[in-house]
Amino acid sequence: xxxxxxxxxxxxxxxxxxxxxxxxxxxxxxxxxxxxxxxxxxxxxxxxxxxxxxxxxxxxxxxxxxxxxxxxxxxxxxxxxxxxxxxxxxxxxxxxxxxxxxxxxxxxxxxxxxxxxxxxxxxxxxxxxxxxxxxxxxxx
Numbered sequence: 001x002x003x004x005x006x007x008x009x010x011x012x013x014x015x016x017x018x019x020x021x022x023x024x025x026x027x028x029x030x031x032x033x034x035x036x037x038x039x040x041x042x043x044x045x046x047x048x049x050x051x052x053x054x055x056x057x058x059x060x061x062x063x064x065x066x067x068x069x070x071x072x073x074x075x076x077x078x079x080x081x082x083x084x085x086x087x088x089x090x091x092x093x094x095x096x097x098x099x100x101x102x103x104x105x106x107x108x109x110x111x112x113x114x115x116x117x118x119x120x121x122x123x124x125x126x127x128x129x130x131x132x133x134x135x136x137x138x139x140x
Contacts, residue, residue, distance in 0.1 A: 015041055016049040020058060020079070029062040029078040050077055054084075061085050 022038045023030060030038075032046040039046070053059040054077075062078035063085045073091045 014049075015045050016052045019046055019049040020053055023059065023077060024079050029076045031065055031067075031074045031076050033074070035077075050075075053077075057081050064088050064091070 018039050018041065019035055022035055026038070032043050032050060035046045035050075036043045050059060054061070058081075059077050059079055060082035061075050061084035062082070063076040064073045064087065065076050066073050073088055076085075
């Protein structure tokens, strides 16, 4: 049997196509976790696909669901074009915040010596080779 590669493979199925097919087959509104239970690609991938489908106006936000009191409100998606349901009163929109980036340490001026062709930080490190032998014959 021939191996599959990009040339002989069929058309690539994207997650949004799989999610839309599952939502259409269910014939009822579903949350991202319910859709994940059907397609098994992960809730975060389902959410990404739903955002793309909503932008293309193939699905709409039907309602908001709260499966238990400890959980946040989850969007319930339905097929087709329609108006998005408003966020329930008192609910805060879920936002993903990335942790702040660590600031890069600034090198002291005496550590930054510039050569004619390359700027490199000069440190007091020595290179140690396995077995104590430098394979290039350079002195370290």
